[in-house]
């Protein structure tokens with residue numbers, strides 16, 4: 001499995017898949033892994049997590065304080081670094097400083113990724129990319145939902161969304177976005193699953209503030225969905 005984006009949803013997906021013994025790699029454009037977690041709540045280094053995601057915090061060993069029901073507060077630095085280190089310890093291969101610029105695909109299915117060094121991409125240098133084959137790709141690129149948009153360009157109107165296209169993120173509505181993030185975590189083209197804010201952007205869910213429970217749960221759901229499909233492949 002190839003995961004694009006090292007934010008909270010991508011990291012939890014990678015952790016669950018690696019823990020299940022699958023060969024899984026995560027590609028992140030930036031030097032640091034953790035995505036939006038590092039920003040905390042408007043750069044105050046605390047994030048809010050809904051208590052529905054408590055089992056994930058406990059599994060990772062991330063400490064929390066109770067705020068008011070149903071909210072918990074975690075240290076953003078502890079969360080980003082623990083999500084990263086525990087995922088790598090579980091067996092997730094992390095490649096930072098890599099931009100996923102394209103997908104490998106044939107008519108009806110995603111087959112993998114086309115990758116290049118992020119500095120090469122940023123400088124616009126004429127250096128050919130490399131390819132990575134994978135059974136499934138997870139787009140965990142956050143608000144930008146970059147991989148789904150690349151696929152949309154290649155097969156216009158054929159995404160598994162109401163309009164066949166990226167529906168686009170709706171206005172901020174944190175409560176609603178939380179449950180929709182989970183509903184929207186699914187396959188959007190054969191072989192391509194969306195997680196985290198990319199799921200909301202793909203299926204037209206609202207934006208949300210510095211609330212991360214939905215992101216953690218979304219990564220977990222994407223991983224379990226893929227584990228079920230891999231098991232079907234084997235039988």
Ligand code: 48F
Pocket residue numbers: 004005006007008009010027028029030034035036037098099100101140141142143144146195196197198207208209210211212215
């Ligand atoms: O944005 P990000 O943290 O995604 P997420 O897991 O979590 C969203 C929350 O941080 C926050 C929220 C909602 O308000 O709770 O926004 O959905 O992490 C996405 C990561 O993907 C990387 C990007 O640098 C970031 O670290 N990324 C994006 N496009 C690419 C990429 C790409 N083409 N190749 C490699 N990495």
